[in-house]
Structure formats: C-alpha cells, structure tokens
Amino acid sequence: xxxxxxxxxxxxxxxxxxxxxxxxIILLLEMIQLPIAxxxxxxxxxxxxxxxxxxxxxxxxxxxxxxLGLIAALAALNMLLSFFFPKADQVLLPLVxxxxxxxxxxxLRLGPEPLVRDPMLGTRQLAWVLFGLLxxxxxxxxxxxxxxxxxxxxTWALLGILLVALTIINALRVKNLNxxxxxxxxxxxxxxxxxxxxxxxxxxxxxxxxxxNRDVLTEGNFRLGPLRLPPLRQLGPILLMLGIALLLFLVIxxxxxxxxxxxxxxxxxYLGSGKLSYVxxxxxxxxxxxxxxxxxxxxxxVRFAAVxxxxxxxxxxxxxxxxxxxxxxxxxxxxxxxxxSGGIIGVGFGLGHAxxxxxxxxxxxxxxxxxxxxxxAGLFAIIGIYLLILYRGYRIAIEASNEFDQLLxxxxxxxxxxxxxxxxxxxxxxxxxxxxPLPFLSYGGSSIIANFIIIGILLRISxxxxxxxxxxx
Amino acid sequence: MNLxxxxxxxxxxxxxxxxxxxxxxxxxxxxxxxxxxAISADVAGKAPPVVGHLVVVDSGPSAVLPxxxxxxxxxxxxxxxxxxTIQLTDNFISGEHTRLWFRNGVWYVQDAGSTNGTFVNNQxxxxxxxxxxxxIIQVGFIRFKLGA
Numbered sequence: 140x141x142x143x144x145x146x147x148x149x150x151x152x153x154x155x156x157x158x159x160x161x162x163x164i165i166l167l168l169e170m171i172q173l174p175i176a177x178x179x180x181x182x183x184x185x186x187x188x189x190x191x192x193x194x195x196x197x198x199x200x201x202x203x204x205x206x207l208g209l210i211a212a213l214a215a216l217n218m219l220l221s222f223f224f225p226k227a228d229q230v231l232l233p234l235v236x237x238x239x240x241x242x243x244x245x246x247l248r249l250g251p252e253p254l255v256r257d258p259m260l261g262t263r264q265l266a267w268v269l270f271g272l273l274x275x276x277x278x279x280x281x282x283x284x285x286x287x288x289x290x291x292x293x294t295w296a297l298l299g300i301l302l303v304a305l306t307i308i309n310a311l312r313v314k315n316l317n318x319x320x321x322x323x324x325x326x327x328x329x330x331x332x333x334x335x336x337x338x339x340x341x342x343x344x345x346x347x348x349x350x351x352n353r354d355v356l357t358e359g360n361f362r363l364g365p366l367r368l369p370p371l372r373q374l375g376p377i378l379l380m381l382g383i384a385l386l387l388f389l390v391i392x393x394x395x396x397x398x399x400x401x402x403x404x405x406x407x408x409y410l411g412s413g414k415l416s417y418v419x420x421x422x423x424x425x426x427x428x429x430x431x432x433x434x435x436x437x438x439x440x441v442r443f444a445a446v447x448x449x450x451x452x453x454x455x456x457x458x459x460x461x462x463x464x465x466x467x468x469x470x471x472x473x474x475x476x477x478x479x480s481g482g483i484i485g486v487g488f489g490l491g492h493a494x495x496x497x498x499x500x501x502x503x504x505x506x507x508x509x510x511x512x513x514x515x516a517g518l519f520a521i522i523g524i525y526l527l528i529l530y531r532g533y534r535i536a537i538e539a540s541n542e543f544d545q546l547l548x549x550x551x552x553x554x555x556x557x558x559x560x561x562x563x564x565x566x567x568x569x570x571x572x573x574x575x576p577l578p579f580l581s582y583g584g585s586s587i588i589a590n591f592i593i594i595g596i597l598l599r600i601s602x603x604x605x606x607x608x609x610x611x612x
Numbered sequence: 613m614n615l616x617x618x619x620x621x622x623x624x625x626x627x628x629x630x631x632x633x634x635x636x637x638x639x640x641x642x643x644x645x646x647x648x649x650a651i652s653a654d655v656a657g658k659a660p661p662v663v664g665h666l667v668v669v670d671s672g673p674s675a676v677l678p679x680x681x682x683x684x685x686x687x688x689x690x691x692x693x694x695x696x697t698i699q700l701t702d703n704f705i706s707g708e709h710t711r712l713w714f715r716n717g718v719w720y721v722q723d724a725g726s727t728n729g730t731f732v733n734n735q736x737x738x739x740x741x742x743x744x745x746x747x748i749i750q751v752g753f754i755r756f757k758l759g760a
Binding site: 154164168169172176179182189191192229234353485487488514516520523527530531542 | 613614615616617618619620622623624625626627629630631632633634636637638640641644648693695
C-alpha cells in the first residue's frame with residue numbers, strides 16, 4: 140500500500156463500511172440459526188420434548204458459504220465505490236444490503252417447505268442478488284452522463300411499450316390468466332417479468348417529459364369546473380403512456396401493477412407541478428375507473444370481498460364465509476393467521492409455518508412469513524429500513540442540481556414507496572391483495588435486478604450532485 | 613441449556629441488533645444533516661455578489677421599460693423559466709435563453725439553445741463570446757448594454 144497516496148484511504152467510504160458491520164452480523168447469526176432451527180423442528184416431530192444444546196449442532200463454515208459470499212460481495216462493492224464513486228450516498232447500500240440479505244435467507248429457508256418445494260430457491264436468489272450488485276455497479280459506470288437518459292426519452296417510452304406488447308402477446312398465448320406466470324417472458328431457463336423494467340422506463344420518461352414541460356404544466360390553463368387542469372396537448376404523451384400501461388394490466392389482470400403505475404403517475408405529476416388539484420383530480424378519476432373495474436371484472440370483486448372479511452370474529456362465520464375463506468380468500472386468511480401467530484418477537488427464524496400453509500409465501504406473501512418469524516418488532520424494524528431508504532432517496536432528490544435529476548430520483552424512490560405500501564397493505568388485508576413483489580425481500584430475479592438498477596441510478600445522482608458541489612466550493 | 617432457550621436468545625439478539633442498526637443509521641443521517649445545514653448556512657450567509665449590470669437600451673416588442681437595470685451575478689442565466697437569475701416574461705424569450713459568466717475579469721456570453729438567439733454586438737453567440745463593458749447584448753429582441 141506504500142505506493143498509494145493517503146488520498147484513497149482518506150476518501151474510503153468508512154461510514155458505509157461501519158454501517159455494513161451490523162448487517163453482516165445479523166446475516167451470519169440467522170445463517171447459524173437456520174440449520175439449528177430445522178434440527179429443532181425435526182426433533183419436535185419425533186416427540187422429543189427437551190433437547191440439550193451442544194456445540195456439535197452448530198453449523199460448520201461450509202454451511203455458512205451463501206451468507207459469506209453475500210458479505211464478500213457487499214464489501215467488494217463498498218471498496219469499488221470507494222475508489223470510483225467516493226462521493227455517492229453511503230447509507231443506501233447497508234440498508235439495501237441488509238434487506239436483500241434477509242431476502243436470500245428467507246428464500247433459503249422457504250425453499251424446502253411443502254408449498255414451495257424448490258430446494259434451489261435460496262441458491263438462485265443469492266445468485267440474483269450477486270448479479271444485482273454487479274448490475275448496480277454497472278449502472279453507476281454506464282450513467283456517466285445523465286443527459287443521455289433525458290435525451291432519449293421517447294426511446295425509453297418506446298421500449299416500455301414494446302415490453303407491454305410482449306407481455307400482452309405472452310398472456311394471450313398462455314391464455315390461463317390465473318396461472319401465476321402469465322406475466323412472465325421465458326428465455327430458456329430465465330423467467331423475466333417485463334413489468335419490473337417497465338416501471339423504470341416509465342419513471343425516466345415521465346421525469347424527462349415533465350422537466351421539459353414544467354412551465355406549461357404549472358400554469359394549467361385548461362379549466363374544468365373548479366379544477367385547473369394542465370393543457371391537454373402537453374399532457375397527451377404522458378396520458379397515452381399511462382393509458383397503455385393501465386389497459387395492459389387490466390387486460391392481463393395485473394391489478395397491483397396498474398395501481399403502481401397510476402401511483403407513480405400521480406406522484407410525479409405532483410412533484411413536477413406542485414399542484415394538489417391535479418392529484419385530487421387524478422384520484423377522482425381513479426375512483427371512477429376503480430368502480431368501473433369493480434363492476435366489470437369478477438376477480439376484482441373477489442379481492443375486495445377478501446378485504447371485508449372479519450377475521451377476528453371467525454367463530455360467528457356463516458357457512459358461506461367459511462367456504463369463501465377456504466377458496467377465494469384462502470391465501471389472505473392463512474397469511475393473517477401466520478402474522479398473528481408471530482406475536483411480538485416472532486416464533487424465530489426457521490420455525491414458522493407460513494411456508495407450509497400460505498401459498499406463494501416466498502414472494503407475494505413474504506411479509507406474512509417475515510411477520511410470523513420475526514414478530515411485530517421485526518416487522519417494525521423492516522418498515523423502518525424501508526422508511527430510511529425512502530428518506531435517503533428523497534434527500535438525494537432534493538439535493539440534486541437540476542430538475543430532471545430531481546424528478547428522476549424522487550420518482551424512482553416513489554416506486555419503492557408505492558410498491559411497499561401496496562403489497563404490505565395487501566398482506567395485512569388493508570387493501571385488495573395484488574401480486575407485486577416486496578422490494579428486495581421477495582423472491583424474484585427481475586424484481587431484484589430492477590431494484591438494484593434503481594439503487595445504482597440513485598447512487599449516481601448523489602455522486603454527481605456531490606461532485607458539482609465540490610466543484611463550485 | 614436447552615435448545616429452545618438457545619433459540620430464544622438468538623431471537624432476542626436479532627431484534628436488538630436490528631434496532632441497533634436502525635439507530636446507527638439514524639445517527640449517521642443526523643450527523644450528515646448537521647453538516648449540510650452548516651454548509652448551507654455558510655452559503656446563505658454569503659449572498660452571491662453583484663459584479664455587473666445589464667441596462668435595457670431597446671425593449672423591442674416586450675413590455676420591459678428601457679433603462680431598467682438588472683444585477684449580474686458571477687453566474688447569471690436569462691430566460692422565461694422561473695429558475696433563471698433574470699426572469700423575463702416575453703414571448704420571444706425561451707425558457708432558458710442566455711448564460712453569462714464572469715471569469716478572470718472578463719464577461720462571457722453564450723446562448724443556451726434559445727429559439728431567437730443571443731447576440732453580442734450583432735454577432736451570434738452560439739459559442740461563448742467574450743464581452744467588454746459597454747458592449748450591446750441582444751437577448752431575443754431585447755437589447756442590453758453591459759455595465760459595471
């Protein structure tokens with residue numbers, strides 16, 4: 140190290156490394172607990188009541204390899220960022236690293252469960268997270284010039300529409316809209332979910348378009364009753380994009396994605412124009428659309444019926460309600476039971492039953508599995524981590540130096556916010572349950588990759604801002 | 613020690629570690645905020661100095677009165693948009709019309725991609741042009757004189 144000047148060491152991202160320390164310990168601890176918990180459960184099934192603890196049941200180093208690999212990758216990314224992007228935000232990576240680490244552990248833990256029955260689940264999730272970290276670094280290097288994103292905004296919009304078209308064709312080909320894979324594209328062994336990339340394209344397009352037409356949109360010269368609406372000519376391309384996306388997801392029954400995209404649209408319109416009246420107007424339209432959708436589509440009615448179930452009062456259920464809870468609302472009722480059995484501190488990692496009783500516990504319903512095993516305290520901590528990610532994202536947006544970067548950072552952060560709210564509220568029966576992944580925790584390659592691309596863009600924006608600040612000072 | 617006791621200890625340890633991590637992040641963020649607050653207080657204390665003026669000599673078709681003085685900062689932007697240092701509401705001025713900057717005692721003028729152009733002594737300033745005191749700078753159809 141003698142040849143290196145003190146520069147790299149002084150610029151080293153010590154804060155990030157320090158913040159990564161506790162996540163590393165947490166991940167190691169859980170990895171140690173997992174085989175012990177599995178042993179404990181198998182002993183319980185043979186009616187052995189008191190099992191003594193001996194050091195012999197502690198896992199060996201070989202058993203810890205998945206988590207050690209993830210730790211090495213996070214440390215390597217920390218080092219890489221220190222040398223090439225020392226000024227990028229230092230808080231995001233530890234937060235995201237811990238969440239995706241817990242996601243890998245959950246996949247490892249849920250893989251062998253009877254309803255999942257996929258022993259390679261954890262290994263694949265680990266591979267996706269490692270690949271995601273790589274993609275995150277690649278995004279940082281590729282986005283040398285943010286204007287490049289802005290200039291080709293119609294290209295991004297076109298790519299988005301292309302993804303939509305591919306998804307529709309695939310859905311029509313599969314025909315069975317109830318199969319969980321009808322929104323995926325299969326390239327050999329890879330199952331890609333185009334909607335994950337679509338959300339990024341939509342935000343980039345909205346950010347570029349709104350930052351260019353901001354003056355006109357804030358004036359709002361088109362009057363409709365008491366509401367001042369933005370001129371239709373300026374809003375046209377955005378509405379078109381929105382319409383296509385919404386139509387798609389209503390046609391192929393992706394209610395969650397339709398909600399997500401509409402949420403992104405409203406929050407970005409508000410961020411770009413600062414007018415609450417647009418948001419209120421948008422919400423009114425949404426209520427109207429929702430009502431039409433409710434009347435037209437049976438599957439939406441079923442999901443709303445599940446929300447109105449009174450689970451606490453289950454003893455007084457009529458036979459019809461009991462039947463409904465065993466068919467249409469089976470997943471959500473089992474999820475609620477899993478959440479409730481977690482209690483305050485949870486039953487312990489690897490000891491829950493969500494994987495055996497709740498369908499798709501590894502992706503859509505992961506929040507209930509987490510709730511059962513980590514308890515209310517653990518869920519609060521996880522929500523806290525999400526809040527800190529959101530805070531950091533909006534902070535990066537506020538500090539960014541130009542409008543496009545601001546809108547882009549805020550829009551991308553809003554994706555996390557809306558997605559988390561939709562799926563967490565869905566799991567807890569506050570909203571109709573929809574099939575979108577919980578960022579970083581749910582199993583799924585496309586979602587992990589897309590989320591790491593978002594983190595890469597956010598880190599790059601924060602790095603650019605800090606560089607500009609340093610240049611001016 | 614029984615295995616369930618050991619598992620209970622691990623469970624409690626996990627919760628404690630999770631909240632320690634959250635606390636550590638919050639402390640790091642608060643420290644960050646204090647630092648940026650101190651920096652922005654520094655910047656706010658020093659309002660950008662006025663290093664020159666533009667005086668309207670010919671208002672063209674706009675409503676700006678001839679003789680109006682605009683303060684120039686070391687980095688000045690002129691345009692119709694609300695983010696510009698000098699905001700002119702005239703139909704012939706683009707959202708971001710002209711950039712002026714003061715370096716080593718010389719003013720530089722460059723068009724910022726406007727529709728109706730920027731001129732220094734009737735020369736189009738598509739690339740950065742140096743301007744002396746007393747030069748005529750035309751932004752759209754409004755003509756200014758550069759003054760100290």
